[in-house]
Amino acid sequence: AQTVTQSQPEMSVQEAETVTLSCTYDTSENNYYLFWYKQPPSRQMILVIRQEAYKQQNATENRFSVNFQKAAKSFSLKISDSQLGDTAMYFCAFMVTGNMLTFGGGTRLMVKP
Amino acid sequence: DGGITQSPKYLFRKEGQNVTLSCEQNLNHDAMYWYRQDPGQGLRLIYYSQIVNDFQKGDIAEGYSVSREKKESFPLTVTSAQKNPTAFYLCASSIDAGTDTQYFGPGTRLTVL
Numbered sequence: 001a002q003t004v005t006q007s008q009p010e011m012s013v014q015e016a017e018t019v020t021l022s023c024t025y026d027t028s029e030n031n032y033y034l035f036w037y038k039q040p041p042s043r044q045m046i047l048v049i050r051q052e053a054y055k056q057q058n059a060t061e062n063r064f065s066v067n068f069q070k071a072a073k074s075f076s077l078k079i080s081d082s083q084l085g086d087t088a089m090y091f092c093a094f095m096v097t098g099n100m101l102t103f104g105g106g107t108r109l110m111v112k113p
Numbered sequence: 114d115g116g117i118t119q120s121p122k123y124l125f126r127k128e129g130q131n132v133t134l135s136c137e138q139n140l141n142h143d144a145m146y147w148y149r150q151d152p153g154q155g156l157r158l159i160y161y162s163q164i165v166n167d168f169q170k171g172d173i174a175e176g177y178s179v180s181r182e183k184k185e186s187f188p189l190t191v192t193s194a195q196k197n198p199t200a201f202y203l204c205a206s207s208i209d210a211g212t213d214t215q216y217f218g219p220g221t222r223l224t225v226l
Binding site: 033037042045046047050091099101104106 | 154157219222
């Protein structure tokens with residue numbers, strides 16, 4: 001069974017600074033996908049970024065980027081120029097091709113003015 | 114606008130009653146999913162459907178039932194057999210199951226009185 005671990009239950013960052021959220025996963029598979037989802041106070045899950053395991057290049061979406069280390073089974077999310085609207089729960093998720101999503105326990109991020 | 118809708122946003126149920134949560138999507142996605150989220154935790158898969166008239170149990174299917182009579186609709190019934198139904202329920206859909214990004218609806222908060 002695949003597992004996803006987010007070791008930081010809570011984090012905080014000052015507005016305009018950079019923060020990195022950690023995620024590790026465990027699998028014996030070679031083909032899979034990794035995701036970061038954001039859940040703001042409204043509680044709707046919003047896709048932040050997606051990474052295919054076969055791609056060596058780290059995915060980026062505007063201020064959001066990942067550091068994907070396949071050998072270490074690590075998938076961290078970096079948020080640059082943090083904004084108040086980034087305050088949310090962040091979930092790392094993992095999906096083996098042909099299988100279902102497995103979510104981590106989440107990291108609560110607070111952006112302080 | 115394309116998207117996923119869930120209704121109602123808040124739902125109250127007396128113990129011993131069945132209740133049905135609605136999920137509709139107009140994204141023309143084949144796959145649909147139901148997740149349960151408890152306070153401070155990640156998402157757990159209840160049921161999923163890869164195609165009309167077919168669905169599979171997820172990790173926590175006991176006490177729940179679903180149907181998939183139309184591509185656009187995937188209602189979830191929380192039965193009286195579910196021991197602890199108070200939770201936040203999220204519906205998601207994807208183009209297909211196992212390879213594609215899942216997109217989420219706004220969720221339904223169910224409270225058992």
